[in-house]
Structures are given as structure tokens and as C-alpha cells.
Amino acid sequence: MLKEGVKAPSFTLENQDGKSISLSDFDGQKVLLWFYPKASTPG
Numbered sequence: 233m234l235k236e237g238v239k240a241p242s243f244t245l246e247n248q249d250g251k252s253i254s255l256s257d258f259d260g261q262k263v264l265l266w267f268y269p270k271a272s273t274p275g
Contacts, residue, residue, distance in 0.1 A: 240265060 234240060244254040255263070 240255060242255055244252050247253050
């Protein structure tokens with residue numbers, strides 16, 4: 233788990249349109265990463 237203020241590691245994921253998006257695509261910008269448990273699962 234990352235602590236507040238620690239930079240996230242580099243990663244690349246597909247968006248809803250199937251386009252690859254990398255964290256590095258947002259260099260120099262503020263980015264909010266939001267993680268949540270899979271829908272309809274306990275926890």
C-alpha cells in the first residue's frame with residue numbers, strides 16, 4: 233500500500249475505449265487515483 237505523498241509506480245492500463253493509458257501520459261499534471269473493491273463483493 234502506498235502512503236500519502238508517495239509517488240505511484242509507473243503503470244499502463246486500458247481505458248473504457250481499449251486505448252492504453254500510462255501514468256507517464258500525465259507528467260507535470262495533478263492526477264487522482266481512485267481504487268475501490270470490485271462491485272458487489274464484501275469488504
